[in-house]
Amino acid sequence: MLKRSSLPWLAAAALLILPVAASAQAPLVREGCLGCHGANGAGASGVPGLAGRDAQELRALMSAYRANERPATIMNRIVRGYTDEELAAAADYFSKLR
Numbered sequence: 001m002l003k004r005s006s007l008p009w010l011a012a013a014a015l016l017i018l019p020v021a022a023s024a025q026a027p028l029v030r031e032g033c034l035g036c037h038g039a040n041g042a043g044a045s046g047v048p049g050l051a052g053r054d055a056q057e058l059r060a061l062m063s064a065y066r067a068n069e070r071p072a073t074i075m076n077r078i079v080r081g082y083t084d085e086e087l088a089a090a091a092d093y094f095s096k097l098r
Helices: 004-037 055-066 075-081 084-096
Strands: none
Touching (some): 055 075, 055 084
């Protein structure tokens, strides 16, 4: 049984784990992108490439899709399935590819 005095420590530990959990999901997020955006995010079949694009630009695009401020066939629905941290990690990953 947990003591009431243990609860603040448990809450603090949970907050420390959350960023790790989001970064652990980042490989899954970027793997999901490859189905449409091609191997290594190079682009495929008219779908734009992600590799080498500015991370801030990719984050802004994903935010615009999420807010329905940018026309999309499916991206506006896809980005809603990920946290901001997961999307930022994917954007950082693709920005570093050449």
